[in-house]
Each structure stands twice: as C-alpha cells, then as structure tokens.
Amino acid sequence: MSTTSETSPIPAGAADxxxxxxxxxxxxxxxxxxxxxxxxxxxRELLASLPWIGPALLLIFGVVLFxxxxxxxxxxxxxxxxxxxxxxxxxxxYVEVFSFPYFWPIFVRTIVWVVAVVGATVLISLxxxxxxxxAFPGRRIVRLAVIIPWAASVVxxxxxxxxxxxxxxxxxxxxxxxxxxxxxxxxxxxxxxxDTAFAWSIVVAVFVSLPxxxxxxLAGLQTVPGEVLEAAKMDGAGPARTYFGVILPxxxxxxxxxxxxxxxxxxxxxxxxxxxxxxxxxYDADTIMTLIFKYIQNQHKVDVASALSVVAFLxxxxxxxIYVRVVKPMKEV
Numbered sequence: 001m002s003t004t005s006e007t008s009p010i011p012a013g014a015a016d017x018x019x020x021x022x023x024x025x026x027x028x029x030x031x032x033x034x035x036x037x038x039x040x041x042x043x044r045e046l047l048a049s050l051p052w053i054g055p056a057l058l059l060i061f062g063v064v065l066f067x068x069x070x071x072x073x074x075x076x077x078x079x080x081x082x083x084x085x086x087x088x089x090x091x092x093x094y095v096e097v098f099s100f101p102y103f104w105p106i107f108v109r110t111i112v113w114v115v116a117v118v119g120a121t122v123l124i125s126l127x128x129x130x131x132x133x134x135a136f137p138g139r140r141i142v143r144l145a146v147i148i149p150w151a152a153s154v155v156x157x158x159x160x161x162x163x164x165x166x167x168x169x170x171x172x173x174x175x176x177x178x179x180x181x182x183x184x185x186x187x188x189x190x191x192x193x194x195d196t197a198f199a200w201s202i203v204v205a206v207f208v209s210l211p212x213x214x215x216x217x218l219a220g221l222q223t224v225p226g227e228v229l230e231a232a233k234m235d236g237a238g239p240a241r242t243y244f245g246v247i248l249p250x251x252x253x254x255x256x257x258x259x260x261x262x263x264x265x266x267x268x269x270x271x272x273x274x275x276x277x278x279x280x281x282x283y284d285a286d287t288i289m290t291l292i293f294k295y296i297q298n299q300h301k302v303d304v305a306s307a308l309s310v311v312a313f314l315x316x317x318x319x320x321x322i323y324v325r326v327v328k329p330m331k332e333v
Contacts, residue, residue, distance in 0.1 A: 071313070072310050074302065075094070075306040075310050076088055076090060077089065089303070093303050093306070093307035094311070097304060097308050102283040102291075103291075106291055107288065109198070109286070113198075113266065113267075113287050114267050118209075118262045118263055118266055121205075121209040124206065125213035125217050128210065128214045129220075130221070130243075133218060149207055149208050150208070150212055154271045154272060155275060157204065157207070158204050158275040162191060165190035165191050172190065173188065173190075191276060191280075192279075193280075194280050197285050198273075198276075201273050201277060209266070212261070217251060217258060220253065220254030221251065223250070224251075229242065229247075232245070232246045256327050256328075260320065260324070263319060263320070267288075267289075267312075268312075268316070269289065270293060278290075288311075288315075292312070295308060
C-alpha cells in the first residue's frame with residue numbers, strides 16, 4: 001500500500017527570499033519606496049506645512065537673517081558720525097578691524113572668557129544638580145533659591161559685586177582688613193586693575209549662568225532609569241564608578257545642549273564686562289563684544305563696529321559648527 005503526499009511545487013530560486021510573480025519569475029515591480037528609500041516631501045506637503053512653520057520662518061528672517069544682512073551691508077559702507085551713508089568702501093572696514101593692534105589679544109581673551117566661564121559653570125552645575133537630585137529637608141526651598149541669580153537682572157547682580165569690590169566702601173576689602181590680609185580698605189582696587197576686574201567678571205558670569213545649567217542637568221538626572229542604578233549597585237560599582245560610568249553618559253544630551261547654549265550666551269555677553277571693566281582705560285580687559293561697544297560709543301565708528309560684528313558672528317558660527325560636528329548633541333547615547 002503506497003501513500004502519496006501532495007506538495008505544492010516551489011519555483012526555482014524562491015528559497016532565496018526574492019519576490020516572485022505568478023509564473024515563478026522574479027518580480028521586478030518592487031515598490032518604488034523600497035528601492036529609492038524614504039520619499040521626500042513634495043510641493044503639496046511643503047505648502048500644507050507652511051501655515052505651521054510660516055510664523056517660525058518669519059521670526060527667523062526678521063530676528064536673525066534680516067539684521068545680519070543689514071549688519072553686513074553696513075560693514076561695507078562709510079557711515080559718518082551723524083549716521084549718513086557716504087558710499088561703499090568695500091572691505092576697508094575689515095582691514096581696519098584686523099589691523100587693529102589689540103585685536104588678536106582681545107580675540108584670545110574672548111576665547112579664555114568663554115572657556116573659563118562655560119567650564120566652571122558646567123563643573124559646578126554638575127555638583128549642584130547631583131545635590132538637588134537627592135532628597136533632603138528643605139530641598140524645594142534650595143531649588144527655588146538657585147533660580148534667584150537667573151531671575152535677577154544681570155546688570156543689578158554685577159553692580160552689587162562691583163560696589164562690593166570698591167576700595168573705599170566695598171564690603172570685600174573691609175572683610176579682608178578684618179582678617180588682617182590687607183592693611184587698609186583702599187589698599188587694593190579690584191575693579192581698577194584689568195586682570196582682577198576680568199577675573200571677577202568671570203566669577204559673576206559663572207554665578208548668573210549656574211541656574212540654567214544646573215536645572216538643565218537636573219532635568220537630565222530625572223530621566224536616568226532607577227533600575228539602571230540598581231543594576232550598577234548589584235554589580236558592585238561604587239559611587240564614583242556609577243556616576244562616571246552610568247549617570248554621566250545618560251546626561252550626554254542635556255549636558256551637550258547646555259554647553260552649546262552657554263557658549264553662545266557667554267560669547268555674546270556684554271553687561272557684565274561693561275559694568276566690571278568699563279571704567280578701565282585701554283583694551284587690557286576687553287573682549288570682542290566690549291570692543292564693538294567701544295567702537296560705537298567712543299570712536300563713533302558704526303561701520304567698523306558692523307564689520308567687527310560680522311567677524312564675531314562668523315566666529316560663533318564656526319565654534320558652534322565644530323562643536324555640533326564633534327559632540328553631536330542630538331545623538332542618542
């Protein structure tokens with residue numbers, strides 16, 4: 001007695017997983033989306049999205065692109081003291097900027113200013129955020145207190161420090177006299193010396209930058225999964241290894257964005273340096289931003305100030321581009 005089993009014929013080559021037609025031949029009519037990758041939005045999709053992205057595009061044009069265009073236009077003109085446009089001068093204003101004898105020392109000081117403020121801010125904020133992430137009595141009050149430097153006016157905060165450093169009636173010198181570190185309150189003028197005034201400017205800039213950076217890192221700490229920390233603890237990792245091996249990599253997104261925003265804000269910062277170093281003659285405590293202000297206020301050279309503004313704008317763009325290229329702040333861990 002023989003048994004027969006019915007089997008459906010398998011077309012040759014079907015085992016390789018390639019699509020087949022009804023006649024068993026390879027199906028060449030593969031979907032276009034699979035062959036060409038993700039379909040790019042067409043004209044209709046872009047038109048349909050304009051009501052949603054239009055206001056943002058107008059804002060970018062009105063706040064960023066148009067002023068940048070006017071600034072570049074003014075940098076190629078000869079603008080008189082009264083603001084009269086006397087014609088084009090080409091790139092003569094840029095030549096004057098780069099031939100200014102103090103430009104390169106000021107450029108280096110600007111880089112030192114940005115690196116020192118951002119670096120100190122990030123390091124202190126990492127510690128503050130770690131403390132504020134712990135449960136302790138009065139944590140809510142402490143968190144609110146951290147916001148105060150952010151909520152207060154930058155000029156007001158700087159003026160408080162500035163007058164506290166005054167040699168005759170400042171509280172800092174009086175305190176140093178009480179400790180016996182100096183003989184008389186007027187013995188040292190912190191805001192009269194370019195180096196010390198610039199150093200205190202860095203201190204003030206770090207102080208006013210801490211709230212934003214601390215809360216950004218604190219928000220990142222809230223997203224660290226608890227089970228990951230428990231797993232590290234079960235594996236025998238100590239506090240230091242857990243922080244640097246588990247927690248810190250999880251903060252990559254929040255930390256990189258906070259650093260990027262701080263770089264832009266600190267580079268373009270003017271009020272702190274203007275208050276702390278504005279009364280010092282010369283250019284030994286200036287950054288690019290304060291030099292732009294001096295071109296406008298003291299020398300009344302709006303055209304040269306515009307050229308220097310374009311240079312500063314390009315420097316920021318290059319720094320941000322390099323940072324984004326290297327750090328990739330939007331990349332997932």
